[in-house]
Amino acid sequence: MNLVSKAMSIKNKVSGKILFDESLSRYSWFNLGGPAKVIFKPKNLNELSFFLKNINGFKKILVLGAGSNTLIRDNGFSGIVIKLGSAFSRISLFDENTIIAGASAFDKDLSNFAFKNSVSGFEFLSCIPGTIGGGIRMNSGCYENDISKILVSVQAMDLNGKIRIIYSSDIKFSYRGCSLDNDLLFISATFKGKKNNKKDIQKKINYFVEKKKKDQPSKIKTCGSTFKNPKNEKAWKLIKESGCAGMKFGDAYISEKHCNFFVNGGKAKSSDLENLINQVKDKVLDKTGINLELELKIVGEK
Ligand SMILES: Cc1cc2nc3c(=O)[nH]c(=O)nc-3n(C[C@H](O)[C@H](O)[C@H](O)COP(=O)(O)OP(=O)(O)OC[C@H]3O[C@@H](n4cnc5c(N)ncnc54)[C@H](O)[C@@H]3O)c2cc1C
Incomplete structure (x- = not known):
């Protein structure tokens, strides 16, 4: 069975959207890109696992976050694009300075959440327009900060639909990259910051945001x-x-x-x-x- 027929047969068994031949231009900040053969937007974790288990080991899979670091070619993507929606964007406090964030949560929302809970270390995320998933893959950062400095662990799903937890100490981070396997789909991540007062956190956020405005278009x-x-x-x-x-x-x-x-x-x-x-x-x-x-x-x- 080819990819489209297989995805068609899964379509009736999940409540998340499966789209065919849909333009990817609105999935990238460049507003560019041809169609994807299949786009899957899982409603929840179980559906994502079910989809991957039933797609017969098909490996040409691309996860997109906010698309703020991705140029999609005019001829589109002849595989499956996975786009994680709101079910994967929850942010919660685990203990006084540990935060768990879904992979599709925006960096800015994580920064705001940390500010509201008086946790510092997340200020730099206020000026990066991506998601947590993209941020981990890219080890995104600015002004001497990056994701690796606050990450505790990543919860990911492999292409067999199995969950894995990978500790930051087992990941090699580099400048705008990391050693995590390319076929892992990040689901959520745990971060640790330091308790600080809101006034100092806000000051740092304002400083970063202003600096960005000045330096970048x-x-x-x-x-x-x-x-x-x-x-x-x-x-x-x-x-x-x-x-x-x-x-x-x-x-x-x-x-x-x-x-x-x-x-x-x-x-x-x-x-x-x-x-x-x-x-x-x-x-x-x-x-x-x-x-x-x-x-x-x-x-x-x-
Ligand atoms: C105006 C502007 C300013 C920027 N400033 C900065 C900056 O200061 N510092 C910086 O580092 N970057 C910056 N960026 C680049 C970009 O915002 C970051 O790289 C961001 O972290 C990308 O996140 P995303 O969700 O948009 O990733 P995407 O572009 O969607 O994806 C990037 C990569 O991550 C992978 N990916 C995304 N989600 C997942 C997931 N859930 N599981 C597995 N893989 C995943 C994708 O497959 C792809 O390989 C800027 C971009 C813009 C447009």
Whole structure:
């Protein structure tokens, strides 16, 4: 049985949505991307497990969070996209400084929750527009903070529908990455911060938010930093010094405010962005000898 027929047969047995050939453009901050063969939005954990157990070991699965770090190609994704909804976004206090958050909870909501409960260490999440799941995969962070510094454990589901708990001490975190298997679906995570007074926490949040506003563009179709900063270098600086500022491809362009932010001007195709990315990468390599590595995830069919 092919993927679509198999998913059709599961459709009647779950209450979550299973969609076919639906455009992925509204699932990415770039507002770009062709259709997914199948999209599954599980209603709860049991359904997610049931779906994975019954999809016959099909492995081409992509979990999307807020899509704030993912460029989806124009030809779409010829597998299954899993999008976790509100059943996976609960945030709760485990003890006075330990918080459990669902993988689809927004980073900002976790930061607010920690503030309300006088727990510090989560302030930096107030200015990252993704979800907890995406944040763990990317080891997202800013201003000397990142997810690895507050993570205790990740609750994940494997492609056989089985739950696993992985402790932070068993995960190798790197700058914008981690060693967790690519075929794990993060369900929730446990974090630990420090008790502090609300006034100090709010002050730190305000400082980060203001700094972000000053340094980075807002209200544009972007996925944030395109390239990782090489060791002891800044990607935006290398891009600028290589003469790439102002470069365009179709309606894809480089932000004037931040050279490492690439933007869909409204009519760009994913291929425009990918071409612009490749051109900039080549030019920086040519001018500086540095091979920039993507921070952005590019997914889908070429
Ligand atoms: C304006 C702007 C500012 C930004 N600023 C920052 C910043 O300061 N620091 C920073 O680090 N990033 C920043 N980003 C990038 C982005 O917000 C982060 O990488 C964010 O953590 C991505 O989360 P997401 O939910 O959007 O992930 P997505 O883009 O949806 O996915 C990213 C990766 O995570 C995987 N993933 C998502 N959810 C799950 C899950 N439940 N289980 C398993 N894998 C999963 C996806 O498969 C994909 O590989 C910025 C982006 C924008 C648009």
